[in-house]
Amino acid sequence: MKRNTWQREAVREALGGSEGFVSAQALHSSLREQGSPIGLATVYRALSDLATEGEADSLQQEGEALYRACTPGTHHHHLICRNCGLAVEIEADAVESWAKDVAAEHGFTEASHVVDVFGYCAECSAKRA
Amino acid sequence: MKRNTWQREAVREALGGSEGFVSAQALHSSLREQGSPIGLATVYRALSDLATEGEADSLQQEGEALYRACTPGTHHHHLICRNCGLAVEIEADAVESWAKDVAAEHGFTEASHVVDVFGYCAECSAKRA
DNA sequence: ACGCCCGATGATAATGATTGTCAAAAGCGA
DNA sequence: TCGCTTTTGACAATCATTATCATCGGGCGT
Ligand SMILES: [Zn+2]
Ligand SMILES: [Zn+2]
Ligand SMILES: [Zn+2]
Ligand SMILES: [Zn+2]
Numbered sequence: 001m002k003r004n005t006w007q008r009e010a011v012r013e014a015l016g017g018s019e020g021f022v023s024a025q026a027l028h029s030s031l032r033e034q035g036s037p038i039g040l041a042t043v044y045r046a047l048s049d050l051a052t053e054g055e056a057d058s059l060q061q062e063g064e065a066l067y068r069a070c071t072p073g074t075h076h077h078h079l080i081c082r083n084c085g086l087a088v089e090i091e092a093d094a095v096e097s098w099a100k101d102v103a104a105e106h107g108f109t110e111a112s113h114v115v116d117v118f119g120y121c122a123e124c125s126a127k128r129a
Numbered sequence: 130m131k132r133n134t135w136q137r138e139a140v141r142e143a144l145g146g147s148e149g150f151v152s153a154q155a156l157h158s159s160l161r162e163q164g165s166p167i168g169l170a171t172v173y174r175a176l177s178d179l180a181t182e183g184e185a186d187s188l189q190q191e192g193e194a195l196y197r198a199c200t201p202g203t204h205h206h207h208l209i210c211r212n213c214g215l216a217v218e219i220e221a222d223a224v225e226s227w228a229k230d231v232a233a234e235h236g237f238t239e240a241s242h243v244v245d246v247f248g249y250c251a252e253c254s255a256k257r258a
Numbered sequence: 259a260c261g262c263c264c265g266a267t268g269a270t271a272a273t274g275a276t277t278g279t280c281a282a283a284a285g286c287g288a
Numbered sequence: 289t290c291g292c293t294t295t296t297g298a299c300a301a302t303c304a305t306t307a308t309c310a311t312c313g314g315g316c317g318t
Binding site: 103 | 224
Binding site for chain 3: 001002003005007008037038039040041042045063
């Protein structure tokens with residue numbers, strides 16, 4: 001059976017307190033700065049578990065995995081700021097059905113998809129002007 | 130100015146001869162098995178250049194970068210077999226405009242997107258039955 | 259509350275992909 | 289061909305992530 005540890009809860013809270021996607025390394029540093037003695041491997045394990053359980057979304061950017069707390073139980077995608085990491089959850093049934101259809105048309109089964117939109121958020125856009 | 134070396138051409142040909150996405154490591158091994166003395170770093174550099182010049186597409190899977198020769202000059206996405214790496218180029222103007230619109234609606238600028246569909250191709254689906 | 263069992267933790271080493279270094283090799287224009 | 293400059297490739301360095309494994313502590317039965 002799965003146990004409840006303060007470490008898991010600390011990761012969950014730290015993730016929830018972030019507006020955007022963060023890396024395991026960054027989350028660990030952040031927790032350490034706040035005085036938590038949590039270990040790096042534990043952060044990796046917790047994030048991996050959260051992602052598996054559907055409580056967090058993950059994506060790969062520049063060779064590293066980024067995580068974000070997300071609305072549990074719903075399938076959705078993200079609009080992510082390249083500069084500050086701010087993420088907005090977006091839904092698009094049209095894209096869902098398109099992905100399913102295009103896979104079926106080519107004889108592919110067990111289709112899944114990766115859909116992420118990147119850009120500079122309004123705030124970051126203003127700063128770079 | 131950019132120089133023409135047999136190494137660059139070897140990578141281009143090896144990439145073109147592959148039906149699906151391949152990793153830099155795999156492409157290097159493949160070339161070595163064919164007797165080519167090309168170096169690993171060179172394969173990485175060549176693939177990176179090809180991707181930059183738009184002659185190859187790349188994607189991240191399980192922490193490693195995969196490359197594939199693709200139709201130059203066209204923006205498209207891929208339907209990829211999780212088992213054998215077979216890739217089919219797919220186009221969907223609907224998805225393109227959706228991505229642009231959703232970014233604009235949220236005040237995001239310079240929008241780009243990552244859209245990949247994964248599954249098991251007909252052949253691999255049959256094998257696993 | 260106590261004790262025990264087993265999953266969880268964390269310091270550390272190991273892994274594996276990618277990149278940096280730099281001397282030697284090879285394009286290409288003159 | 290000569291010389292300049294880019295490219296190459298063996299190797300080391302880097303970086304994120306995972307494996308190890310001795311130790312810790314959650315929580316169930318008592
Ligand atoms: Zn989400
Ligand atoms: Zn979707
Ligand atoms: Zn392509
Ligand atoms: Zn296949």
